[in-house]
Amino acid sequence: MSIWSTLRGHNDQREMFRRAVQRGRLSQSYLFVGPDGIGKQLFARLLAHGLLCRAEDGDRLEACCECSSCRPFMAGNHPDFLYVERNEGKRELQIELIAGPKERRGQEGLCHDLSLRPLEGSRKIAIINDADTMNDESANAFLKTLEEPPERAMLILIASNLDAVMPTIRSRCQLVRFAPLSRSDVETLLVEQGMVATDLEAQFAGALCEGSLTTARQLLRPELRDLRSSLYSNLSRDFSGTIVAKALLEAIDAISADTPEQRVHAHWVLRFTVEFYRAALRHQAFETDAAVIPEAKSWLAALEKRMEPTELVGSLIDRTIEASTHIEQNVPVPLTLESLFSDLARMSRPADTRRT
Numbered sequence: 001m002s003i004w005s006t007l008r009g010h011n012d013q014r015e016m017f018r019r020a021v022q023r024g025r026l027s028q029s030y031l032f033v034g035p036d037g038i039g040k041q042l043f044a045r046l047l048a049h050g051l052l053c054r055a056e057d058g059d060r061l062e063a064c065c066e067c068s069s070c071r072p073f074m075a076g077n078h079p080d081f082l083y084v085e086r087n088e089g090k091r092e093l094q095i096e097l098i099a100g101p102k103e104r105r106g107q108e109g110l111c112h113d114l115s116l117r118p119l120e121g122s123r124k125i126a127i128i129n130d131a132d133t134m135n136d137e138s139a140n141a142f143l144k145t146l147e148e149p150p151e152r153a154m155l156i157l158i159a160s161n162l163d164a165v166m167p168t169i170r171s172r173c174q175l176v177r178f179a180p181l182s183r184s185d186v187e188t189l190l191v192e193q194g195m196v197a198t199d200l201e202a203q204f205a206g207a208l209c210e211g212s213l214t215t216a217r218q219l220l221r222p223e224l225r226d227l228r229s230s231l232y233s234n235l236s237r238d239f240s241g242t243i244v245a246k247a248l249l250e251a252i253d254a255i256s257a258d259t260p261e262q263r264v265h266a267h268w269v270l271r272f273t274v275e276f277y278r279a280a281l282r283h284q285a286f287e288t289d290a291a292v293i294p295e296a297k298s299w300l301a302a303l304e305k306r307m308e309p310t311e312l313v314g315s316l317i318d319r320t321i322e323a324s325t326h327i328e329q330n331v332p333v334p335l336t337l338e339s340l341f342s343d344l345a346r347m348s349r350p351a352d353t354r355r356t
């Protein structure tokens with residue numbers, strides 16, 4: 001079995017590397033860029049594994065998983081494979097990891113280790129994750145290695161935000177862009193990794209996560225699931241905008257440590273709301289059970305008794321998207337939600353019973 005069978009998507013990138021290896025045209029420095037949670041790091045590790053394997057021919061990018069290089073690689077202690085990432089809770093990739101601690105600057109750390117000759121095979125490979133979080137000091141320390149990489153070294157930098165990578169670093173690497181995963185790939189991975197109990201949950205997270213497994217994982221957190229299900233049950237009936245907004249705010253506050261987090265969670269509420277109405281539209285258009293949200297289906301059935309719903313649902317979606325831009329423009333979350341849900345409640349009510 002191929003070591004690459006664990007990876008979903010990114011076939012073009014794989015083909016690009018296969019050809020480069022075949023022609024002996026591997027670059028010494030790569031910069032992998034793409035959203036979080038799509039498999040960039042896994043790709044880099046598989047590439048390193050394949051390149052370090054001693055049994056395989058150079059042009060296959062495969063690994064035997066048995067040789068004297070594969071065994072330590074798989075055990076996580078290959079002497080010629082180096083990996084650094086930002087420490088948990090830190091905002092920046094620390095210089096100590098790149099250039100060693102202050103008192104031993106240049107005598108330890110990634111750049112130093114990379115300069116030693118390979119112990120096991122013919123090359124050394126380093127993965128520098130979170131390369132977009134290097135500060136000036138780290139970047140400068142790293143730049144020397146990047147400008148003149150040790151002869152048999154290969155560097156793979158990984159970043160989710162290309163704009164945050166120092167131009168001096170960026171210009172010295174071959175850029176490889178990675179696209180978000182397809183919806184079906186996300187759904188398959190969620191099921192394979194046991195992160196969902198039902199296909200319906202996988203479909204829900206797959207539809208909302210924008211091709212990122214990291215986002216899908218966040219979405220599946222119990223507190224967000226609870227928030228979502230109480231929101232859906234409110235939206236499916238005649239509701240008071242003030243009461244719903246208040247309940248949502250309390251729930252958001254309970255799971256948010258600070259204002260930025262409050263905004264992230266408010267964003268999710270708005271995404272859930274849009275998804276609710278879109279599911280209703282889908283259901284109306286196809287009249288199938290394709291709608292992943294049962295509450296949206298029952299809401300639509302009630303609505304259809306008194307009007308043709310398409311136009312109204314379109315307006316509800318537009319109003320919710322408008323609220324998302326307000327959050328982005330830093331309008332306070334309470335104000336945004338109160339005004340949004342009051343509008344949604346008023347708009348959804350039959351004309352003769354509308355009240356403010």
Ligand SMILES: [Zn+2]
Pocket residue numbers: 052053054055056063064065066067068069070071
């Ligand atoms: Zn091997």
